Amino acid sequence: MATDSYIDLRSDTVTRPSETMREAARDAPVGDDVYRDDPTVEQLQERAAEAVGAEAALYVPSGTMANQIAVNVHTEPGQELIVERESHIYRWELAGASTLSGVQTRTIDAGDRCVPTPAAVASALVEEDLHRPGTGLCALENTHNYRGGVAVPKSQIDAAAEAAHDAGVPVHLDGARVFNASVALDTPAPELLEAVDSVTFCLSKGLGAPVGSILAGDAAFVEEARRVRKLFGGGMRQAGMIAAPGLCALENVDRLADDHANADRLAAGLDAIDGVRAPEPDTNIVIADTEAAGVTAEDLVEACETAGVGCGAFDTYTTRFTTHLDVDADAVETAVDRVATVVDDLAA
Numbered sequence: 634m635a636t637d638s639y640i641d642l643r644s645d646t647v648t649r650p651s652e653t654m655r656e657a658a659r660d661a662p663v664g665d666d667v668y669r670d671d672p673t674v675e676q677l678q679e680r681a682a683e684a685v686g687a688e689a690a691l692y693v694p695s696g697t698m699a700n701q702i703a704v705n706v707h708t709e710p711g712q713e714l715i716v717e718r719e720s721h722i723y724r725w726e727l728a729g730a731s732t733l734s735g736v737q738t739r740t741i742d743a744g745d746r747c748v749p750t751p752a753a754v755a756s757a758l759v760e761e762d763l764h765r766p767g768t769g770l771c772a773l774e775n776t777h778n779y780r781g782g783v784a785v786p787k788s789q790i791d792a793a794a795e796a797a798h799d800a801g802v803p804v805h806l807d808g809a810r811v812f813n814a815s816v817a818l819d820t821p822a823p824e825l826l827e828a829v830d831s832v833t834f835c836l837s838k839g840l841g842a843p844v845g846s847i848l849a850g851d852a853a854f855v856e857e858a859r860r861v862r863k864l865f866g867g868g869m870r871q872a873g874m875i876a877a878p879g880l881c882a883l884e885n886v887d888r889l890a891d892d893h894a895n896a897d898r899l900a901a902g903l904d905a906i907d908g909v910r911a912p913e914p915d916t917n918i919v920i921a922d923t924e925a926a927g928v929t930a931e932d933l934v935e936a937c938e939t940a941g942v943g944c945g946a947f948d949t950y951t952t953r954f955t956t957h958l959d960v961d962a963d964a965v966e967t968a969v970d971r972v973a974t975v976v977d978d979l980a981a
Contacts, residue, residue, distance in 0.1 A: 682849050685834065689850065700805070705861045711735060716740055782916040842882035902965070902968075
């Protein structure tokens, strides 16, 4: 359902709120959430906690803020944060861990696994002593954005978390698209998240809400997270107007399978273009490599934009295309045709 023939595959953050969401926003009962008397926010937090099997949850403006609140709550200034080398927390959040929480980052290259092995986690752990700060937190990611929306199996999450817990280190999961992982792996989210101490998930990506993310964990963690949210400027007032579409978004979990099916179609179509390699995706993110065509991602993105397809450059020759609820199978076919013409023109 591309608007004015433009097919926006830059991200699943570009979705437009449905009429149901707009009506919910208009009619939402509201209060002052800083005083905890916004009934719609309270309802959203309760349902969000249930959705991931947590004791409590907190509504925040963005996934980045949610992750950074988690880092701050779990750690003390000067400690180390273990993250995968291409994780969102490390790659895309403006060094927030060091800037906002005074935390030093130690990276692990997990490669295509996306989650480090228990041995890798154990080797990265630092015990506090006279000279070393000690590890305060291990952060994992599922799905893994930069690796192409990989859905990481529960067994790998559990094993990495166990290695951290054996050393007394808590585990946070950046689950911006954790429901995509849940659907792809046919594993209920609460089961997938059993081993982690806190989790973030976005309402404003595949679930289609206009704004907002959730940070969940045990009650004590969320209580402290509420104070840090205020510290970071995330205390909101009549937030029920934006929380109400989030309640609607929680009804969109099962339909994520449609996005995955469209991503399969998109990847197959792109992979059939001469000079393009697009592996079959796990979820809704398709990574296309155009090195064989001699076409850089920057040139591809610019030409695709002119042709009416939105996408995003990841590296020199890799480009991300993301399916979502505003893109149907017909739009995917049209997008493939347009990209094929663009690649043919650029490679000529």
